[in-house]
Amino acid sequence: MKPIVILGIFVADTAYRAQRMPQMGETILGQGFVLGPGGKGSNQAVAAGKAGGDVHMITRLGDDAFAGIARDIWGKAGVKPAVKVDHESYTGAAFIFVDSNSGNNAIIVANGAAGRIAVEDIEANRALIEGAGVFVTQLEQPIAPAHHGLAIARAAGVTTILNPAPAAELSDAMLALCDYLTPNESEAELLTGLPVTNLDEAKAAAEALLRRGVGAVILTLGANGVLYHDAQQTLHVPVVSAGKVIDTTGAGDAFNGGFAVALAEGKPIAEALRFGNATAGISVTRVGAAASSPERAEIDGLLQG
Template sequence: MTKPIVILGIFVADTAYRAERQPKMGETILGNSFVLGPGGKGSNQSVAAAMASAGNGGKVHFITRLGRDAFADIARATWARAGVVPEVTEDGESYTGAAYIFIEAATGNNAIIVAPGAAGRVSVEDVEAKRALIESASVFVTQLEQPIPAARRALEIARAAGVVTILNPAPAAPLDDAMLALCDFVTPNESEAEALTGLPVTNVAEAEAAADALLAKGVGAVVVTLGGNGALYRDRSRSVHVPVISAGPVVETTGAGDAFNGGFAVALSEGRDVVDAVRFGCATAGISVTRPGTAPAMPARAEIEALLARS
């Protein structure tokens, strides 16, 4: 049996508002549209990975907490459609998380506020309860939306078992070198790389400098996602800039990083060369940004392979 991909993170219900601009404090403006849908970095990455997996179904497990409410029903329906196996602790003392997403109508750029709810209570004990699952994985992925002690413990368990570890350090938070050293791959975007290193990241050369600073902290390798400039892969022996792989006009950038991480994890789990895995992640993201939403925008395996074949 193929080893699974295991992801720790949060689900939130995305409440997405599209308008010409954000309101000022104390101001009310009319928006152009509203969409309620599934979100949360860990959940989005799980959906992206399940959709991108060959054969689909049963390969991607997602560890999280949910409340007992209508938003939890959205989560379970989303995972069922994509083929994600839920590893859920139900928390009747809290609520399923939610996110406010503002989308600028002219550009598709976004600003987000996350209230994690039950998933903000993911604990070390929750992780320990899934120890055997984490140890059985081919790739383990986490982010920083759930409490950091839980992410750290899961990375420790995965590393001790020889599982490939990916940390998507989002949202940006201070991390000590010991935690970074547990990571085979760290996948920040420009602002997260800057927050982790204190170095500006506005181009490929600056991304290389930030990646070097992370390597010096003990990270195995770094992938800096650069939006419209693609991604930079850097380890101690090579540095490769992978240009963006475009699938058409950009509609919305929300979830692009999650699409990348899900696709990247799948390609690594299949034993692809790491630069090929970065290209696979870029293609996954390249398709996702041509569609509105986060989890609903994640492409199927056949779409990714078709884009790579013509790129």
Template sequence: MAHDIVILGVFVADASFRADRMPRMGETILGHGFALGPGGKGSNQSVAAAMAGGDVGFVTKLGADTFAEMALATWENAGVTPLATRHPDSFTGAAFIYIDAASGDNAIIISPGVAATISAADVEARAAAIGAAKVFVTQLEQPQEAAMRALALARGGGAATILNPAPAAAIPDEMLALCDYATPNETEAAELTGIAVTDAASAREAAAALLERGVGKAVIVTLGEQGCLWFDGVRALHVPAMNAGPVVETTGAGDAFNGAFAVALAEGMAPEPALRFANAAAAISVTRAGTAPSMPSRAEIEALLARG
């Protein structure tokens, strides 16, 4: 079965701890809250895209355990089609998330489990779905070899290809050349280019460097509360962030943006409305706790956009 959007990535169960600060080595401190829920960048982006109205298939690997059941239930509730294999000899991924009680900012440790073994051969097994997609999205939580093969298959099928280069890592130019769009945040853009990104002007400089390295159509640098910056080599477009209410947690904002942006591309939106659509999804997501559970519906996104 063909899907408009196919996403390759990782599912992890997020164990979130809220506290005033991180403990020092050997220290135990008391926290203010705990939550266990679904996460992983690829899974979060799949949920975000489906909630935003997209027809989404998600390629990954799961264990045969409780966290795998959490993944399948999450995708079913959001309307994501799982293109996943089960592996009882390993485990489904998990993540530790520290959330600063005052600011909502986060620090994360990920153990991807069996998803760390996603290979080019696993991707080849889903070649028909990847090749038939309108939009393909991947990140860097699974091995780069698998991501590169999937990007090549998607490009060969005529899909718009999106690389969300997270978590930050070195990426060969050959991989960037398979991407129509790259969507780094400030930290990732700086890691990839050596340019400190603090505002729209420096984001444009970093975006230009990534285009020179091979990104095909545009680089979109997400800037948190400053919105996002689109640069395609000719046009620079700074789209301000939107305010949907008080910030509770920023953990899933980038995933909300990428999932919604994929939907906008699949629907043929022009750059500015596509970025506003993605910004709206991200703005709503940060008003809620959790990652996948924070992803807004299409109706919520459209309601925020209607407010202007």
């Protein structure tokens, strides 16, 4: 199996739980705190590594304690870092306020070093990308290096996956570099201007993305599974349930990581989609994002059960 190369960001999630947000100049007592790993690229790399992939992570980190969190979770998942240490910045972090009454949250993300990922970082890892089986990226780092990475991968015959999150306007030129585009409903709506509230609308949005040059669209639909659409076929693949849903944070990242592994192993598309769904299906029965991603044996056990 050829490597999976993932370009993306790591941030340290700092989550505070309290009854309300303090006013300016005010200090209040909180009811809980959690520090953990985050960032879509990192979450996807961890999911792919735990699912059995040979995974490399291209990013930037600062030279600080939060960088140690990244390296620790990557090490446990078998992810190989292709990291530039940016001494002029800091490892990204997110402030997450959770209202203990409603469960609603408010978030501030400071990408730090990862927000400074540049085309030069992609060029420094050109050989790694060209030797990969699958190249994956998202939109949390600047778009220019993501576009450049997709172009290098496509020119080398590497399978490309773009998870267009967070939602952003993208050029047809960039979309045409994507073998697989994996938006959720809101991201597909932004890219197409079409509503996505049912399977028929999802297919129409996917068809619109195909007309813009995408090879295949995989719309992640939460409890409705995924809709796959390319020029030859349309598949609706239901969720693979592993039990009661506890926390959907990072489910999309788990799907993308699992799906990338299945593609790298040469699985047929229907089987690869189901493998991705099983990865996500287990993750939502646990709390957290990267921490909830399952090991390979768990995925295989669910699929065989």
